[in-house]
Amino acid sequence: MPLSLSQADFSPILLRRGLTGQSGTQWFFTEAGRPFTFYAVLGSHARRSVLVPKVNALLAGISVSPPTPSTAGGTAPWN
Amino acid sequence: MAVTKGPEFEIPAEVGARAHRSLTVVMSTEAWSDYEVPGSPFFVLVDGRTGRRVGEGVANQFSQVAELVRRAQGDVRPFDVGSRSRAFAEGLDGPARERANDDALWPPVSSPATRASTPRPWPTCSRPMHHLAGGCGAEGSLDGHPQRARDLGGTAERVRRPDLRPTRSGRRSLLPGRTLRLLPAAATVGDFGSGAVTMMGPSDVFAVLFQYGPRAWARHCSPPGHAAVAQPG
Numbered sequence: 001m002p003l004s005l006s007q008a009d010f011s012p013i014l015l016r017r018g019l020t021g022q023s024g025t026q027w028f029f030t031e032a033g034r035p036f037t038f039y040a041v042l043g044s045h046a047r048r049s050v051l052v053p054k055v056n057a058l059l060a061g062i063s064v065s066p067p068t069p070s071t072a073g074g075t076a077p078w079n
Numbered sequence: 080m081a082v083t084k085g086p087e088f089e090i091p092a093e094v095g096a097r098a099h100r101s102l103t104v105v106m107s108t109e110a111w112s113d114y115e116v117p118g119s120p121f122f123v124l125v126d127g128r129t130g131r132r133v134g135e136g137v138a139n140q141f142s143q144v145a146e147l148v149r150r151a152q153g154d155v156r157p158f159d160v161g162s163r164s165r166a167f168a169e170g171l172d173g174p175a176r177e178r179a180n181d182d183a184l185w186p187p188v189s190s191p192a193t194r195a196s197t198p199r200p201w202p203t204c205s206r207p208m209h210h211l212a213g214g215c216g217a218e219g220s221l222d223g224h225p226q227r228a229r230d231l232g233g234t235a236e237r238v239r240r241p242d243l244r245p246t247r248s249g250r251r252s253l254l255p256g257r258t259l260r261l262l263p264a265a266a267t268v269g270d271f272g273s274g275a276v277t278m279m280g281p282s283d284v285f286a287v288l289f290q291y292g293p294r295a296w297a298r299h300c301s302p303p304g305h306a307a308v309a310q311p312g
Binding site for chain 1 (some may be wrong): 082085111118119271276277279281282284285287289
């Protein structure tokens, strides 16, 4: 998992849905043996100096536990 | 009529100064969202007989508008309605169109035999999207459609999606050590923020941590010609 993102990691062209003024980033990684993608959008690319630390604060607070049978690709009833 | 984004993105006085008296001006970010306008100036070509959109896109110059019209006309000629997608034939739009397209593009691939029974380690793949090529997919196209996620073996980490709707009491702040509240999201809010990012203000951030199923990981993070997971599951 990316521990800290820089402002340069965010770009308007990386948005899943391109909206004027916003920017995003997406990372693929494994954590605790589980495959993830992390996707983040800034409400304002111009304010990325303020917003990127918020994303980093979120990343710093995430911990991923090792896979269990319920998280390792079984049928997902919620879907 | 001219539609700008709402006062949270535009300065009303600036918009008013540029508005002609004979022109109705609406300031509504919701309108941009409802009509799925990705940027401006946005051009839409409407079939006057059916009232349907037959072409659209961002056009900064009139030559670009002409090119969009030419392409739209070219798209119409070789096909009849019956050969088009269900979304087009049924006049679906917005999230309904997205779901229909996803269903068509991502047919069910799972079976009991391919589903995991025990967890397996995964190969490391930690690269930003714009550095990905080939097997990793530049768009990260598993954009969290529920049907698609189920077909690809999505897992229970996303059993509840965050309620992304801003509240009067203030938007949630993402601070270290604070537990994020997970609430059911509206049906029109996708895991990757479709339907949610348009609600964001300039001081907001949106983030999603999405766990892939085995098939998806093998498809998106294997080097070309190499399987990331020899035996999915």
